[in-house]
Structures are given as structure tokens and as C-alpha cells.
Amino acid sequence: MKEERKEVAFAKLTNIPSSPRKMRLVADLVRGKEAFRALGILKFSNKEAAAQLEKLLRSAIANWEAKNERKAESGELYVSTIYVNCAPMLKRLRPAPQGRGYRIRKRANHVTIIVDTIPNDNNSKA
Numbered sequence: 001m002k003e004e005r006k007e008v009a010f011a012k013l014t015n016i017p018s019s020p021r022k023m024r025l026v027a028d029l030v031r032g033k034e035a036f037r038a039l040g041i042l043k044f045s046n047k048e049a050a051a052q053l054e055k056l057l058r059s060a061i062a063n064w065e066a067k068n069e070r071k072a073e074s075g076e077l078y079v080s081t082i083y084v085n086c087a088p089m090l091k092r093l094r095p096a097p098q099g100r101g102y103r104i105r106k107r108a109n110h111v112t113i114i115v116d117t118i119p120n121d122n123n124s125k126a
Contacts, residue, residue, distance in 0.1 A: 008080070009064035010114040013056045015087050016049075020109040023049045023084045027111065033060055035077035035115055053111065060115045080116035084109050 016023065026049040030038035035057065057079070065072055078085035087108035093101040 005037055008114060008116050009060055009067055010112060011056050011060035011063055012110065012112045013052065014110045015108050016111065017106070017108050018049055018052075019107040020084050020086050022047070023053070023109050023111060026050050026053055027082045027084050030057070031078050031082050033079055034075060034118070035079060036074050038079050053113075056111060056113055057115075060113045064115055076117060077115045078118050079113060081114040082112070084111050085102070086110075 010026070026045060026047050029041055029045065029050075030053070032039065038049040039054060040059060042050045042057065048103040061072055061077060064077060075118060087110050092104040092106060094104050
């Protein structure tokens with residue numbers, strides 16, 4: 001069990017001030033992709049959430065490198081799991097016509113990325 005967990009590394013980012021729906025659009029782009037390819041996708045995406053996810057993915061790769069005490073090579077890691085959860089939302093009031101107040105919900109989210117090594121199928125073919 002401990003040997004299996006050594007190959008898996010993760011990174012979390014909490015209370016990002018954007019809606020979970022916008023973040024999930026970007027997270028779906030990199031789910032299951034090879035890690036360095038995912039970095040390229042995030043680098044050239046023009047969504048604001050992509051910059052935050054790119055930084056988080058770099059952190060997860062660095063965590064993997066620290067656990068395994070070596071540099072990650074291209075084609076070795078992939079984004080095994082990525083999920084976006086809702087964070088507590090801030091509720092504000094905005095003035096509206098005829099003395100009313102409309103409720104504004106300022107949403108936030110939490111993101112978790114788990115990177116893992118790409119399994120080799122050499123053992124199963126032999």
C-alpha cells in the first residue's frame with residue numbers, strides 16, 4: 001500500500017474566486033492527459049482558470065518529484081484525477097428598482113489534482 005502511494009502525488013487549491021462551472025470547463029480539457037501535454041494545453045488556453053490550473057499542475061508534478069527523489073520525464077506522468085468542488089459562497093445584496101435588493105452570490109471553488117505514473121503494459125504482454 002505504501003509503495004503504491006509513493007507513485008501518486010496530489011496538489012490542492014482552495015477558495016479560488018471563480019465559479020466551479022467555469023473551472024470545470026478547463027478541468028475537463030486536461031483530465032486523463034499526459035502531464036506535460038496538459039501543461040501545454042493550459043498554457044495556451046485563453047481562460048483565466050487555465051492559469052490557476054497550470055500552476056496547480058506544476059505543483060503536483062513537483063510533489064511527485066519530491067516523493068520519488070528524481071525528475072519527471074516526458075511521457076511518465078498523467079493527470080489521473082482532477083475534481084472541482086464548491087467552496088462557501090459570499091452572499092451580497094445589490095440595489096434594485098423600487099427599493100428592492102437582489103441577492104448576488106459570489107461563488108468560489110476548491111480544485112484537487114492527482115498525478116500518477118503511466119502504467120506499463122509490458123508485464124501483461126510477456
